[in-house]
Amino acid sequence: MTTMTAPRGTMTSARVRDVMPEQLPRIVMPQCDVRKVLRGQKALVTGANSGIGRAVAIALCQAGADVVINYRSGDEEAMRVVEDATHCGCKTNGRAIVHKADVSKEDEVRAMYERMFAEFGTIDILVANAGLQKDATFEDMSLEQWNTVIGVNLTGQFLCCRQAVREFKRRGVRPDVSCAAGKIICMSSVHDAIPWAGHVNYAASKGGVMLMMKSIAQEVAPYRIRVNSICPGAVRTPINRPAWETPQAYRELLKLIPYKRIGEPDDIARAAVWLASDEADYITGINLYIDGGMTLYPGFEAGG
Numbered sequence: 001m002t003t004m005t006a007p008r009g010t011m012t013s014a015r016v017r018d019v020m021p022e023q024l025p026r027i028v029m030p031q032c033d034v035r036k037v038l039r040g041q042k043a044l045v046t047g048a049n050s051g052i053g054r055a056v057a058i059a060l061c062q063a064g065a066d067v068v069i070n071y072r073s074g075d076e077e078a079m080r081v082v083e084d085a086t087h088c089g090c091k092t093n094g095r096a097i098v099h100k101a102d103v104s105k106e107d108e109v110r111a112m113y114e115r116m117f118a119e120f121g122t123i124d125i126l127v128a129n130a131g132l133q134k135d136a137t138f139e140d141m142s143l144e145q146w147n148t149v150i151g152v153n154l155t156g157q158f159l160c161c162r163q164a165v166r167e168f169k170r171r172g173v174r175p176d177v178s179c180a181a182g183k184i185i186c187m188s189s190v191h192d193a194i195p196w197a198g199h200v201n202y203a204a205s206k207g208g209v210m211l212m213m214k215s216i217a218q219e220v221a222p223y224r225i226r227v228n229s230i231c232p233g234a235v236r237t238p239i240n241r242p243a244w245e246t247p248q249a250y251r252e253l254l255k256l257i258p259y260k261r262i263g264e265p266d267d268i269a270r271a272a273v274w275l276a277s278d279e280a281d282y283i284t285g286i287n288l289y290i291d292g293g294m295t296l297y298p299g300f301e302a303g304g
Ligand code: BGC
Pocket: 133, 188, 189, 190, 191, 232, 233, 234, 235, 239, 240, 243
C-alpha cells in the first residue's frame, strides 16, 4: 500500500482544522440597511417571545409588516418584543400585538387566527417558528418527551400552515400587496438533514417538517402560495445555551462550524424578511440552510 503525503509547504486539511479561533480573521458582523420590503403585509410569527422568533418578528415589523407575536408563556417577554418591534422611533414600522396560544392545540390555533383576522383583516406571511427540545438518550426517552416535541414542532406547524393556506386561497393575490397570495416559512433546522444522537424526537420532528413543507409547497404553488423552510445551524438562543455559554463549550462548537462563529438571531431574521418578500418570488419548496457551513460535514476537514 502506498501513502500519499502532501507536498512541503501545502496547507494540509489537518492544519486547517488545528488553527485556533484567535488566529483567524476578526469577526465583523453585518450592518445592513432596513428596507421596507413588507410594507402593508400582515404576518404571524409563532414562538416569537424569544430567540429566533423574537428577532424575526422584530425584523418583519421593521420591514413594514403588521405582526402577531405568538407565545405560550412569558407575558412580559412578549410585551417587550412588541416594544422593541414598534417603539424604536421609526414611524414606518408595522404594528405588533401579542397573542398567547399553544400551537399544538387545534382550538387555540383557530382562535389565534380569528383574533388576527379581527385585528389585521387577513394574513400574508406565516413564520411557523415555535419549537422546543426535550432531550434524552433514545432508550430513556419517554412517550411524553416524544409527543411534546412532535406536537409543537411538527403538528403545531401543520395546524398553523393549514389555517394560513385556507385564508390565502380564500383571499387570493392582491397585486398591490404582494405577487403571491401568501408566504409560509417553516422554521426547521440543520437537523432535518444531520442525524442527532440524544435528540431523536427533535431530529424526527425537523425531518418531518422538511417533507411536510415540500409537499404543501407542491400542492399550493398553483395558487401562488410560496412555502419554504429556513434551517438554522447553531444560533445563540436560550435553546442551546450550554453549547455556547462557556469558552470551552464555544471552542467545541466552533469545530462544527466552518465559518468559525456562532449564528446570531439576526442572521436568520434578515433571511426571513427576504424570503417572505417579493424579492424571493420565484422561490418555493426550498430548505435554506443558514448555518455557517455546519452542513458541509466539517468532520471531513481532516479526514476521509
Ligand atoms: C438546535 C440547537 C442546535 C443547532 C445545531 C438547532 O436546531 O435547536 O440546539 O445547537 O440545531 O446543532
